[in-house]
Amino acid sequence: EVQLVESGGGLVQPGRSLKFSCAASGFTFSDYAMAWVRQAPKKGLEWVATIIYDGSSTYYRDSVKGRFTISRDNAKSTLYLQMDSLRSEDTATYYCARQEMGFDYWGQGVMVTVSS
Amino acid sequence: EIVLTQSPTTIAASPGEKVTITCRASSSVSYMYWYQQKPGASPKPWIYDTSKLASGVPNRFSGSGSGTSYSLTINTMETEDAATYYCQQWSSTPPTFGSGTKLEIK
Secondary structure: OOEEEEEOOEEEOOOOOEEEEEEEEOOOHHHOEEEEEEEOOOOOEEEEEEEOOOOOOEEEOHHHOOOEEEEEEOOOOEEEEEEOOOOHHHOEEEEEEEEOOOEEEEOOOEEEEEOO | OOOEEEEOOEEEEOOOOOEEEEEEEEEEEOOOEEEEEOOOOOOEEEEEOOOEEOOOOOOOEEEEEEEEEEEEEEOOOOHHHOEEEEEEEOOOOOOEEOOOEEEEEO
């Protein structure tokens, strides 16, 4: 059974950093591109970043370029998102998702609140 | 970036009723993906490659469309179908989602 389990998140002040992870199981992690998708409270879904199967290429939405870094450790089957210079508009639930035929598996999400 | 406009924003349907949700793209896309999300839960893949049902999706659901116009249809509404549905494209980067259609039971 495919499982994506995020950990981390929480309350952070504007301008600070946060890093969280997504542990994958039930499939060969190193075969798939992975992504982060976020959802602000009471809002819709928004793609954040993608990393291809071997980590050699990454893609970001414009509003997070230069501030967020997606990475992966295939030996640990784990996906990461490092978020720097956080802003109030980054407040959202962040979902880890496997990128195949759209996004075919999603984690349970981790809440990030950026507030002073 | 390609903007996806869903309509209606909210719809209420009675059990047994036919429901259609539309997703219009600002530029032509090759395929459309649909997700179902219930309150407090993660989105679930629902339809992929425009018309293929994800695993476990009842066959009362169908997807269709091409170019800039796509739709999700429920042939006969059931209470468990109440949820928010999102369309999504990745014909061009960045991938984008529609703003969602909230489907309620009447």
